[in-house]
Amino acid sequence: MWFKDLDKKLKELKINFKTDEPLSSYTSIKIGGPCKRMIFPEREESLLKIIDFMEEKGIPFFLLGGGSKLLISDRGFEGVVINLCSLKKREIIGENEKKIFLKILAGTRINEIIGLGIKKGFGGIEFLGGIPATLGGAIKMNAGAFGYTISQLVKKIKIYKNGEIKIIDSTDSLWEYRKFKESGIVLGAELELKKMKTEEIKKRLKEYLEKRRKMQPLFEKTFGSVFKNPASSYAGALIESCNLKGYQIGNAKISEKHANFIVNLGGAKATDVLKLMKLAQERVFKKFGIILEPEVNFLGCQL
Ligand SMILES: Cc1cc2nc3c(=O)[nH]c(=O)nc-3n(C[C@H](O)[C@H](O)[C@H](O)COP(=O)(O)OP(=O)(O)OC[C@H]3O[C@@H](n4cnc5c(N)ncnc54)[C@H](O)[C@@H]3O)c2cc1C
Structure with missing residues (x-):
């Protein structure tokens, strides 16, 4: 071994x-x-x-x-x-009248970047406030909310692949919905954020968090959206139309607040979550002919 x-x-x-x-x-x-x-x-x-x-x-x-x-x-x-x-570090590497440029290592939490912005007076990433993600994970998933995505803030990405470090410019062709297309390990990135007054950043953060709290089971055990939104509809609305809100298998439950979230009520098994996902997929396909594609990543299991 x-x-x-x-x-x-x-x-x-x-x-x-x-x-x-x-x-x-x-x-x-x-x-x-x-x-x-x-x-x-x-x-x-x-x-x-x-x-x-x-x-x-x-x-x-x-x-x-x-x-x-x-x-x-x-x-x-x-x-x-x-x-x-x-593997975390945040460093301001430049600025002009309106913008600030940062070099950030992959393991840095999004909330830490927002926190630094509040202290130093820069923002533009508050739409991801409250998400327990790292910068590397947010890039890999092209995390987004409220009409914005992290891809809009990334200027350069440092990747390790096949024994080589590459620093690549962020171009539109590298990104799609909830996906960074380049393979390899994201080591860090350069972000471009806006100079903003602390009060304004705090206000925007509060508004976004309030919206999230209303729409999502933010303080429960989940992995965010279960499925990607299909081209012309919302996964949550489709699952809800199949009367699956609140449906429970074992200790996993389709959230009463948002049908595209699965909540671990305590002691839920991965198999319970997979069964719920399968059920949602089957019911939505039967009713609408739409195949829901998982947004969540799997390790050691699959749908
Ligand atoms: C309450 C809640 C709300 C959420 N709201 C949103 C939302 O509004 N919008 C949204 O987009 N997501 C949302 N999410 C989901 C999640 O936060 C994002 O997908 C986030 O980008 C995942 O980042 P992470 O660091 O947690 O990655 P992980 O979950 O640790 O990993 C995700 C994938 O990325 C890979 N990965 C991680 N780091 C690296 C790296 N450095 N290099 C290469 N691959 C890597 C992993 O191997 C895995 O395949 C939410 C989650 C929760 C729990």
Whole structure:
């Protein structure tokens, strides 16, 4: 088995790690069995070295950001979870009269970027306020809300792929609905935000959070929207039309507040969530002939 070699390498690179770590604590829906190792690289250099090592040895690994768009199997993952949340840094690299430019590492939380903006007087990313995501995860998913997406703020993206670091300019062709099309590990990005008065940023943040609180089960255990919105409709409205709001399997339930959210009432299993997803897909297809495509990412399980 690869554990011995890996542990030795991790110690050599001074990367903290945990053994048989339950993944439920690291996902917003609080579901997921253990992984063999969870590693916490704090520096880009050691992250790249350990990735090269794992690729060379054929050790399976998975990238974890804020865990807010993930459904992980109850059996867990027989490999290494790279927890990127320790890889964080936010740095102002330039400004002009109206704008401010930042270089940010992938593991930085979106809420930390908003917090820095409130202190230093820049904004434009408040539409993502309240989402427990990292910058890397938000880029990978092209996170968006209220008509805005993170792609509109990203200028450059730093990626690690096939043993090479690439810094690419953000162009429209790289993005689609809830997707960054380039593969590889997002190490960080440069963002362009607007200079704004602290009071204005706080006001906008409050308005967005209020809207979210009204529309979504913001303070419950979920992974955000379950399905992508089909081209001409809303997944939530379609599921609601099938009378599935409040439908429960095991301890997982289709939210009463928003039918495109599944809530873990406590102790729900990944299999309960998958059954609910399947049911919603089947009912919507039967009634409307529309195939709902999952927005959530899976680890160790699938629909
Ligand atoms: C209450 C709530 C509200 C939400 N509201 C919204 C919303 O309004 N809009 C929206 O778009 N989303 C929303 N989400 C979903 C979620 O926050 C976003 O999809 C977010 O972008 C996921 O980021 P993360 O860091 O948590 O990624 P994770 O869930 O950790 O990972 C998501 C995927 O990205 C990959 N990944 C993570 N980091 C990297 C990296 N650095 N490089 C390469 N791949 C990586 C993972 O392997 C995984 O496949 C919501 C979630 C919750 C719980």
